[in-house]
Amino acid sequence: MIDALVQPFIEFAFMRRALVGSLAISLTAPPIGVFLVLRRMSLMGDAMGHAILPGAAIGYLLAGLSLTAMSLGGFAAGFAVALAAGLVARSTVLREDASLAGFYLLSLALGVMIISVKGSNVDLLHVLFGTVLALDDAALILIATIATVSLATLAVIYRPLVLECFDPQYLRSVSPLSSPTHLLFLVLVVLNLVAGFQALGTLMAVGIMLLPAVAARFWTEDISGMIGVAVGVAFAASLGGLLVSYYANVPTGPAVILGCGAFYLLSMFAGVKGGLLWNLMPRKHLEA
Template identity: 55%
Template sequence: MSVLNDLYTNLLQPFGEFAFMRRALVASVALSVSAAPLGVLLSLRRMSLMGDALSHAVLPGVAIGFMVGGLSITAMALGGMLAGMLVVALAGLISRATTLKEDTSLAALYLLALALGVMLIASSGSQRDVLHILFGRALGVDDNGLLLVAGVATVTMLSLAMLYRGLVLETLDPLFLSTQDHGRLSTIGWQQAFLMLVVLNLVAGFQTLGTLMAVGLMVVPAVSARLWWPTLTGQMVLAALQAGLASVAGLLISYQWDTPTGPTIIGCTGVLYALALLLAPDGWLRRYLQPWQAPRHRVG
């Protein structure tokens, strides 16, 4: 009985007693379910670093929303979404008008956006405000923030369900896509639609994980899932499960040891990634012990 009591006290009691823990749990799990599958597609497209760039690109919009509405989640989310979409559109425009590739122009734009965002926040708020926006405050998620995350998660899952075939074809074989009915929307159009979903999830995640950490819940579980599972749907499901597990563990660790919540959650995804590197079928330990075993055929 003492073991069960200790288990309840350490794992379940915080969520049962405190409303802020329940809100943080629901927001983190909803974000895990919507963002991690997008991370799988990002990694297959070899655009994981682009996701990181986009997470920084939303910062000026968040800063302007903060200057206009204070810590209003609606103002900051709307500003961040508009800024992210503007940076994506500018990067695409620059790549079509010059010889620069889209990832190169995006790298330049996100650095400028990051610098501008920090300057705007620092000029109109305190150092604490800067830290909250950069690194999040999951334990401070309010009802409006929870509705934002839930709404974005719903839109993302419905969009993935409706656009799944086209997004997968555009990721793996864009030439074949152009010959199908899905190809009526250009390859650039499919990519822009996908990047808009990424921006939406980064905006939804900035209050929980911060603009610097939001991409971590999207990318790290996806990379880990690719080591465990060979098929695309399996990777998406496993990435969402790992992101959810890391969120729960990160919230509990943050509550018990008073550590920053966003970095703690991302740290937990890192632990799961390290285990995958060692123990997964495509990980280091299995290949080291069985070097003669042929690698499994998998997507990407």
């Protein structure tokens, strides 16, 4: 049994790189997802995940499958969409979720169009669904750098970020940190989507950010506990997805995200904090 778990990673260097990249993403993206869930911004994360596509596509148009060009383009596009959606929401009658939905659809269509004009279907699939088994040293360095920067920044803004989740009006009234915290948080979201894009593609990157976070909500109500559970779920799904992909010869990115989805479904049914089975259990008299 142990041999079956470790043999692919001992024998093949590309499996080791895929594991390192997946675990680095799993260490930093789920904590961001926890705060997206707590701030009721889950769909915003999904929209921004698709918003990086036109920037990555422009980078591809200019420099081919260049890691630097596509990453910089993706970051610029994602951050621009986030700021534009907020500006539209503050300047018009549209709410932020509606403006994000509009930008998300435009971004997805524009990105697919740009790649399709210059590239092939293989290039399009590479951008949309990622190639986690083809991670090279440059991609690993980028992912590790983003993970390090994200964790350090999250540690610095952790306290105001927690307060903003539960009482943003109070934070605005007692501290000038509300706007900088929100801006830094948006930067972290886009950065981690860019890191996930390198391995899982634009359509899958948001999955490893949000699904473990949603699953963690069914096991604990403590934020630090949710972060720990979410990271553990992402680790397990990454390892399991790589092994399933290796032995069953199925696409790796979708296997990892389906692993996250399996943990989410299990948590939804069996989680001790609001899971379906837990809610069906008989309660003591007068117990809330």
